[in-house]
Amino acid sequence: MKLSPLSTVLVALLVAMLVWLFVASWPDWLTGVLGAKKLFVTTIFNGVTLAGLYFLVASGFTLVFGLMRNVNLAHGSLYLLGAYVGYTVAELTGYWLIGLAAGFLVLSAVGAVMQILVFRRMEGDELRQTLVTIGLSIVAADLMLATWGGKTYQFSIPDWLNGAITTPIILAHRSNGDAVPLTYPFYRLVVLAAAIAIGIGLWLLLNRTRIGVMIRAGVDDRMMLSATGVNVHMVFAAVFAIGAGLAGFAGVVGGSALSIAPGEDVRYLLASLVVVIVGGMGSIPGAAIGALLIGLAEQIGLAYFPTYGVVLTFVIMVAVLAFRPQGIMGRPA
Template identity: 70%
Template sequence: MRSFVERHTFWAIVILLAAVLFLWMIFAVWPEWLIDTLGRKKTFVNTLLNGVTLGGLYFLVASGFTLIFGLMRNVNLAHGSMYLLGAYIGYEVADRTGSWFFGLAIAFIAVAISGILLQYLVFRRMAGDDLRQTLVTIGISIIAADAMLAIWTGTTYQFSPPDWLFGAADLPIISVIRSSGDAVYIKYPIYRLAVLLVAVAVGVALWVFLNRTRIGMMIRAGVNDRDMLAASGVNVQMVFVLVFAIGAGLAGFAGVIGGTALSVAPGEDIRYLLASLVVVIVGGLGSITGAAIGALIIGLAEQFGLAYFPTYGVVLTFLIMVVVLAVRPQGLMGGR
């Protein structure tokens, strides 16, 4: 941090000014001219929060994707299907048992098991053949999408999370001050804030797991040099299975979280596959930090695009991807 300020003093000042301006836009009561140019403050703050929470959701999905790639160089294009599978399984369990949390847990475990099966039955048989692995996962995702359509039909499902997650909370951000002098505070759904909290918690947990535990150390060593790790007596295959289970499980977990925030329907698998792809392309394949930054950027871009230029919203996401590829082909945080 300190060296960054010393090396790039100019950019550090620019970033600092931007941050100050940003904070001012969030907390200050907007003057008339700003409302004239950008619209109501409520829209802006809500879009910002939506973007950040969506980024949190994207992080949950993409972190598994990037984790699996980072260690095994497997591009698992069936990741979107795992998201949707988790959502459906979570819905079934939550619907039968009446416990949303139970559904969440079962979705994680069930999809983690499906990930282990995938690793064991498919990826291990064609280690080192990237292209074939990718094609196989495409085939699997076609079949999975069709099978899920057959079982759960095209209906849209809606989760019912616990009551205390329902409703909206007043944020300590003033939207406008009425002529009577009362301040109107911005309301925001509690569940969405919880999504953000969960995403941050998962991010921190992953960081601690990778950087502060013995298994995490093995995984990082495997990312750098798989053969050397195997030579030093670690059962690499077991590490692979574990990582695949965590990565897939996170997709299933995100399925329930995201399915509750939005809804569960066929086609969501493609949407979240796109999200994970763009997030990891922007953030850099194989980097958890990159996934977090990429998810935040893409979530914000998507929501601001939707709010401020509706018909060209997707182009914004795409442009970000193109610019990042042009400047840093390996992604913002990508190594190599």
């Protein structure tokens, strides 16, 4: 993407302003406008780490859509199922990491089975596939309620991930001149790091491997890919497995950061929907941009206009749809 000199200057100014907001000690008038520096900095941190979680959920959703044109409205259910499975396994074995692996692997298997048993039967019939995913999500939500009940679960994160770390950002100075640094939960930063790592991993998978070549070819022309002798069904099943596995992975990661309860499936489905509508369907960088925008909007809304927070998210969606219906990074259908 090439920027014109004018927009380069603008972007540089914006970045400089943001850096200044984090580094400088705030003058009084700024505190008057934005509230305490602590509120602002924590909000931005929360927004970015939440964006990491949203990216984890939405990347699987957008990956599946990109190849199969399948809007998987059961994606939220996959997230919640992953969280429950991960929790149960972690409780049984006593190791959080095994729970994380189980969340990914079990949901990958579920995704592959869904593709092979259900979606292969109605290939090319997008609306029916979508309706089927709605039906599956109704049944899944009810069966999960039957199995795990209506209570809220809280993961116990291993000690090495727990606790807060002290960041070099100075929030204020005490009267005796001591600096007050920002302390932030370590785990949330790990979530962000995991999201970035997975994003890079997906990019490498799509752009540097043979299966990535097949997937990208399938996105462009499914029939042609099939004609060149590639087993498209295998590629589809693999992509669905990765997408569902990512949802399960995000379920364990997100369930540990927040909590697991019925209704979370709908919340993360909405997040995935809005992220990919804003970012552009089928685009991994789009999902990253969308997640960042929505995560920040949600936290800023929560901090600065509590009862209208959801409106801010919605305004972003409307603005994107009005000016760029296919999403920020999306290609025209």
